[in-house]
Amino acid sequence: MTQSSASESQKILLITGVSGAGKTTALKTLEDLGWETVDNFPIKLAGQLLKIPASGGESGPNIPLALGFDSRTRGFDAEMLIRQIRKLQAQPDLEIMTLFLDCAGAEIERRYAETRRRHPMAQDRPAMDGIAMDRSMMMPFRQWAEAVIDTSKLSAHDLQVVIRERFSSDTSPHANITVSSFGFSRGVPHNADLVFDLRFLRNPHWDIDLRPMTGLDSAVADYVAADPKYDEALQKIRDLLGFLLPLYDAQGKAYINIAFGCTGGRHRSVHVTETFGKWLREDGFALTVAHRDLTSRPIDALEEPANGAERLTSRQGSNIT
Known part of the structure; x- marks a missing residue:
């Protein structure tokens, strides 16, 4: 040397x-x-x-x-x-x-x-x-x-x-952010700083056509985004993060893990995580997007029933008991 x-x-x-x-x-x-x-x-x-x-x-x-x-x-x-x-x-x-x-x-x-x-x-x-x-x-x-x-x-x-x-020797004025998805049925991430529960949104798992897909597929994204509470809820979360993240920066916090959870971690949380990843990048934050349970096998017993009925609904209208 x-x-x-x-x-x-x-x-x-x-x-x-x-x-x-x-x-x-x-x-x-x-x-x-x-x-x-x-x-x-x-x-x-x-x-x-x-x-x-x-x-x-x-x-x-x-x-x-x-x-x-x-x-x-x-x-x-x-x-x-x-x-x-x-x-x-x-x-x-x-x-x-x-x-x-x-x-x-x-x-x-x-x-x-x-x-x-x-x-x-x-x-x-x-x-x-x-x-x-x-x-x-x-x-x-x-x-x-x-x-x-x-x-x-x-x-x-x-x-x-x-x-x-x-x-890390990153000298960015912003915290390095991880935006992740997970399934509550498989446990809350132990290192999450902020956890948002998306189980109030309608669940694509109970649609027979959407069930094999994930939140990365446009059909699932459209289904989740069509929920009446979707736009208002995501805007409120975005406003909250817009308020909190500068405060974390002011305290010198270098890393923040924002976790979005649904039941299985394959549909709603994945789509919303991708959405917030895009928004936060547009706002100038360095971040990593991760999907903990994306490849996990879908299991009916882990999912909450749709409208109280444990059944799959076809997008064409037929029901499978």
Whole structure:
């Protein structure tokens, strides 16, 4: 790394943790934030990497660097690696921090089962054996790391939000906003700052033609928007956000999650989330639109009945009991 005349130190984030806790998601999020990222990097080679001139060049600030590694990394030895990192931290031109991603064993097992992948430490044995071995190998880093994030109850999107909140260098005068949809039947997002319940709008789930569609389809959007209370309700919510968001900006709040919920999270909330995403972008806000339950399977038992009757109604007028 060039010494220079670089006006600021090189910022380096070491990301490690137990397998399945979200390292890849964290690295991809940092890359989206403008960081240089390298996964499965042998830390013992960090000295050689840092001799390469920083991407910021002589005329600009150094681009922050994130290095991902875990127990699968070649030559992994926790105690030895910690000693090497301490030596690097002693260099005045380096600002090094370690982030450890942890997760409960049962959740890791579920994630591997869901993706149909074998745990890297348990190719020929039960997954929990590999999880226990991995945790034992990584324990020195968990005890030593400056920052620990437990992802046991976080979705991939939730983890992205946490990483952005901690490591974004965005200097926009506005908060970075996430506008998301969800289904109340599958739980309220734990990280939502503002929650709006849209279950007062008529439910496309009970229309046989609309049920397989989602709020991204124009037929569903038209159906929801035709509700007599739709225009007035959305305008009142828009007015409320127009009042609140500048107040959050004044308090220096960097991230706000606005969540719109309906019963299943596939129709009403999806359409309204897309609508507010468009409106807020027009108002100059940087934002992310996310749909937590968009791909979830529609289940009658989770939906509230239409007009008190548990039935599907065809748009052509026939009823299915």
